[in-house]
Amino acid sequence: MKVTLAMKPVTKGFIPIEAESIVPKNFLSGTDFSVWRGNRELRLDEAFSVSVEGSADRAEDVEVVLSGDTFRLKRVGEYMDGGKITVLGGIGMHCGNFMSGGTIEIHGNADGWLGREMAGGTIVCRGDVADYCASGYRGGRKGMKGGTVEVFGRAGDFLAESLAGGTVVVHGDAGDMTGAEMRDGTLVVHGNCSRPAANMKGGSCYVYGTARGMIPTFRKIGTVQHDGRTFIQFAGDLANRGKGNLFVKDYEYLD
Amino acid sequence: MTELLVKNACVIDPLSGINGEVMDLAIRNGKIVEEVSDAAEVVDAHRMLTMPGGVDSHTHICGTKVNFGRYMSPEDMRAGRTPRRGAMHATSGYSVPTTYGNSYRYSVMGYTTLLEGAMAPLEARHTHEEFTYTPLQDTMANTLFDGNWGIMEAIRDGDTKRVAAIIAWTLKAVKGFAIKLTNPGGTEAWQWGKNVSCIRDPVPYFEVTPAEIIRSVVEANELLHLPHSVHLHCNNLGTPGNYTCTLGSMGLIPDLNKKRQTLYATHVQYHAYGGSGWKDFCSKSEPIANFVNMRPQIVMDMGQVMFGRTTTMTADGPMEFNLYRLHHDKWSNHDVELETGSGIIPVVYRRKNLVNSIMWAIGLELALLTKSPWQCLLTTDNPNGAPFVKYPEIIALLMSKRYRDAEFATIHPDTESRVPLPAIERELDWHEIAVMTRAGQTRALGIQDLGKGHLAPGADADVAIYPFKIDEVDPSAEYQRVIDGFSQTEYTIKRGRVVARRGECLVHGSNATFWVAPKVPENYDMGKDPDFIEKFDRYYTVRMRNYPVQDEYLTRSRCIETEAEL
Amino acid sequence: MIVKDAVCPFCGCLCDDIEVEVEGNRVVAVTNACELGTTKFMGEKRLKNPILRDGNEWKDITYDDAIRYAADMLLSAERPLLYGWSGTHGEAQCVGVHMAELIHGVIDNTSSVCHxxxxxxxxxxxxxxxxxxxxxxxxxxxxxxxxxxxxxxxxxxxxxxxxxxxxxxxxxxxxxxxxxxxxxxxxxxxxxxxxxxxxxxxxxxxxxxxxxxxxxxxxxxxxxxxxxxxxxxxxxxxxxxxxxxxxxxxxxxxxxxxxxxxxxxxxxxxxxxxxxxxxxxxxxMRGHYNVYGSNEVNTWMTGYPFGIDFSRGIAFYNPGETTAVDILARKECDAALIVGSDPAAHFPRKCLEHLAEIPVVQLDPYPNATTAFCNVQIPVAVTGIDAEGTAYRMDGVPIRTRRVLSTDYLSDDEVLARMYALMQEAQRS
Amino acid sequence: MSFLMITGRTVNQGVTVENKTSPEYAAETSTCFMHEFDMMELGLDDGDAIRVTGPCGDVVMRAAASLEVEMGTVFVPYGPYANHIVAAGTRSTGMPDFKSHVVEIEPTDEEPKLVHKLMEDLGGLAYDR
Missing domain, CATH: 3.40.228.10 (Dimethylsulfoxide Reductase, domain 2)
Known part of the structure; x- marks a missing residue:
């Protein structure tokens, strides 16, 4: 089954639409549900031109395709556990929060908190991601616990904050405080980033480029080969009695 | 004039000596009366269990540290969110809900009177502000005196009357209800990062011992003729082997009051530990319960622990720091100048954890081994042992050996060798539960004569009607029905109005706050005492004139005047 | 007349040992306060009555009309922002929270741009x-x-x-x-x-x-x-x-x-x-005299200290998303009520550009930078000067401010309570 | 020349903050405190007008020598002038980068605008009765 949701032209400014109901599973029983623009409830077809092709009995066989100006659309794919969502353009905040299975593919950019507290499944973003990709919620508990997030563009600040499992790969640069507080899982940044793995407790963080503002409380272990490259390996964060591994191509302290 | 007639109520009202009698309750203008006119609104109770509204004599619901528990825990907040609906405002939170969340959830369980367990005098205004937003229960606050400089100095000088005078001035100024001692002396030592080890260990600089503080304050309490006794959180909370310290503290207490206990020892579960460390940690509920059985002057509450996530909060700052060192999670601490302190950390009690399993057993043992239910009241030290919404499960555990055994099978297997619980056959009955959840609290707090906690004519019409008939439920076997029944009233009536019905709160309400104003002779009025004033001005950072809580903060003020014997 | 132990409504120190000398209902001298506090007590140039922007002019209007305007504005908004709150007392902040809850709006206080x-x-x-x-x-x-x-x-x-x-x-x-x-x-x-x-x-x-x-x-x-x-x-x-x-x-x-x-x-x-x-x-080191109070009030009433979004009825908290600068810069709100702060002076310009595009009502005793972006401004009494109420010091100690002058201005909570009553009435019918 | 702009509280800003329509408030919040060597480099005397260009546009302020700032750094009291060039991005924390903006500074013949004028430039309407 393929569900196509084409966003209708926006009538009221830039007020975001919250659409946590857009999850493949929900379309098994029709399209009669709501989204919210600010404090107003809208029927799905008030916000989107909806078309459904074919049928399915399980979420795995449902693909939802979103088109139009979806960069203000929040919470798409929240709690998703199977099936596929394809976003042809950009997507708003909190896409794929708490997701445990299935695939989300975003062709444009993603706004903040992509894959927050995700437990499984796959998110691929072809463009850039804003801050807090694959992070946790306020209060500093575990961030992403499982699954995979792959970003082909750049990532903002606080990427994979409190990462507790799963794999995050960013092909471009990442921002400040990359992998802060991470405790498990794997974070890979192919470009440069700032202050990686600050206060880390566990897990592994790879920076293929330069780590700027390198945290001074990581102990240098030596060099290692990984993925056909030479990395400098650090252990830390000692400030946090951490037992994490940080691998960087090179680094600069703020001395 | 508003009238209400509750017909066909199966009433258990221990303070009035009523046990399961089917009767009508007549209510006029918020009070129980002999009879009402034919015009009265009628509620048919259909022989359902009807009791005075629940009274919680030790809970943390309002004030600085409770709010800090909320403030630091957005992850707890999102666990229990409801929107504004009818007369109900939006709520958030599970272990430390918003004030409305507390009030609605308590009301739905039939609770109509709550005592906030710990209020720092300097920050009393905050507690009273939150009371205003706890609309469906009457409230009162224990006031902290455990590290009070003036009191420790008076004790050092051997002047118990001055101790009483300082307490009188402070309670009146902050509109407090009773005296709370939390880890007496320990909270002052903690302001240097230290603690006291037990009741004979002197407080740094002040050189008085916790034993002296407890003794003097207990005597002062009786000199002031306060309705409640001293409310004590013993030294050494939570440490293996602390039961000897608890017995030592209880042993200090003479029987000084005919109407009620002389000491209320709170959350005694946390103070009934044996062993020399965590490795040989075990229950010492038996010696504690045996001791209390021989001492009518002592009443305690359980401080039951239930499994799951919660937030611990107490004025016992050093204890919270030790907990933080065990868990290495978030830790907040807040010391209060010249008075006391507090600490907060989140915890998870796990069935698979041996220490947690033993703690769970100890609370139940205390309740089951204490012969008189009037001497061991039902609490979780909300939210320390568990959020109060777990009370129905605790009631069911106390009423059903079968339920206890079923639960016991799910906890750490080594628990059996460390606790007496599996051998205890006792199952409490409905009357005993009524004592442990309202009548006992009422007598312990000394608010029976103010019309609380019973249903005799003249009493406040605070009534809880639970949706089951006691002759149709076998609590020993049907414990799930007991849990469900106590989780949600059919009707909760507060001051003669139906405030909650089947889980919905129906009115906004407004509470009454009880506080005490002991009358002291002129020469014991600390407001005019030059030494007291001078110290206040020099060492507090708030002016003495700006310290007292103004009348504006009490929407419905119930002042209890007493005549002090000074 | 000398008022002793007055409470300074400037910064989070909330000094409560101020002596204020009043003559003919004007403050003529202030003792013990610092320069910041003294100037605040001596403040003049208050707005005399509510004003309404009418095209390129300002018109005087009545309190009734101003309050009605605000209530209508908030009721018709899809995502109203209620911002400020640090420069007012707790009693007013409580009404603000009830309002945000009723109209499903976002309430944020100045702590989002301080602590x-x-x-x-x-x-x-x-x-x-x-x-x-x-x-x-x-x-x-x-x-x-x-x-x-x-x-x-x-x-x-x-x-x-x-x-x-x-x-x-x-x-x-x-x-x-x-x-x-x-x-x-x-x-x-x-x-x-x-x-x-x-x-x-x-x-x-x-x-x-x-x-x-x-x-x-x-x-x-x-x-x-x-x-x-x-x-x-x-x-x-x-x-x-x-x-x-x-x-x-x-x-x-x-x-x-x-x-x-x-x-x-x-x-x-x-x-x-x-x-x-x-x-x-x-x-x-908390800045506004009652910014900590706004955190306290919000917390006991909503569970969160600032940045609370009631759009969906329940309280949602996510600073960076539900905070004022982000919402304004992303143009995510369609009306704003400002109480006890001056965002036009303290927010980046992009936020002001959006304030210029949406209806704005402000409660403030003085004309300030935000006045320029208001459709309506309602002058109110100054807490700690001609109104009393609760404020929380930077360390969490609550103190009741004293009233040192008597004026006819309504206090923030009185104006807000009237707005709230109109909104409740409208929702019932 | 490029500088790191830090904004912050000053006593004078605090004293005038309740009276934002006053010339004193405008004067204080349009002052850019600089190291004297940096001023020499730019040929500036105390009180000279400068154009400060930030990530979101430019604004005219006046330079003032200060012993408190390091070379390469400038300090501007909180207020509408600094905010005229501060970016609104908060890195999703709610808080803009008020203390870490790179700005360009050059001398100018223009005068600083009044607060009213700044507000009107952004679509506001000044109230000056």
């Missing part, structure tokens, strides 16, 4: 703190980190630290050490026993280094960290460990720089670590 990051840090690791008097009476070491009390909280030093008498200090001025950590050599740095000058953006690294040194791990620390030598770091760590009671007061130097709340988290974790060795506390 919001500190709150985010506290939510991650907690907060070992104390009341100001504990520091005054005990602290033999005080550290001002990224804060400049001489300019922002002028009496903090004399009431609570450097120049304050302390019960447990024989000679407080001599026995108390003061360390200042900053990127600038501020006036406060000049009165310090030790000044630690950090390169901008280097606080986090310095804090991490101190944490490691306190744990005895000095070997890995580079020779300099963000411009601070390892020797100085070790000296500072030793001063901290050998203090009997240490207190850190941090300011916006930590909250407004790179890393934001992570700086404060690191500072708090340093203090938690130091508590394994001695007694240490850490506290934020």
């Amino acid at each position: 919001g990051p500190s709150i985010l840090a506290i939510q991650e690791v907690g907060h070992p703190g104390c009341t100001l008097g504990v520091v005054k009476n005990r602290a033999d070491l005080v550290i001002y980190w990224g804060s400049n009390p001489i300019d922002a909280h002028p009496r903090h030093l004399s009431r609570y630290t450097r120049y304050a008498e302390g019960f447990f200090l024989e000679n407080a001025f001599r026995d108390r050490k003061v360390i200042v950590v900053d990127v600038r050599k501020t006036e406060t740095a000049n009165i310090a026993d030790e000044f630690v000058q950090i390169k901008p953006g280097g606080d986090y690294a310095v804090l991490s280094a101190l944490r490691a040194i306190v744990q005895g791990k000095t070997d890995t620390i580079p020779r300099t960290v963000a411009g601070v030598t390892r020797e100085q770091l070790i000296r500072v760590a030793n001063l901290c460990k050998s203090a009997k009671f240490g207190a850190v007061y941090f300011g916006l130097g930590l909250t407004m720089t790179q890393g934001k709340y992570k700086n404060i988290r690191n500072a708090i974790e340093l203090i938690s670590e130091l508590n394994r060795h001695t007694k240490f506390t850490i506290s934020a």
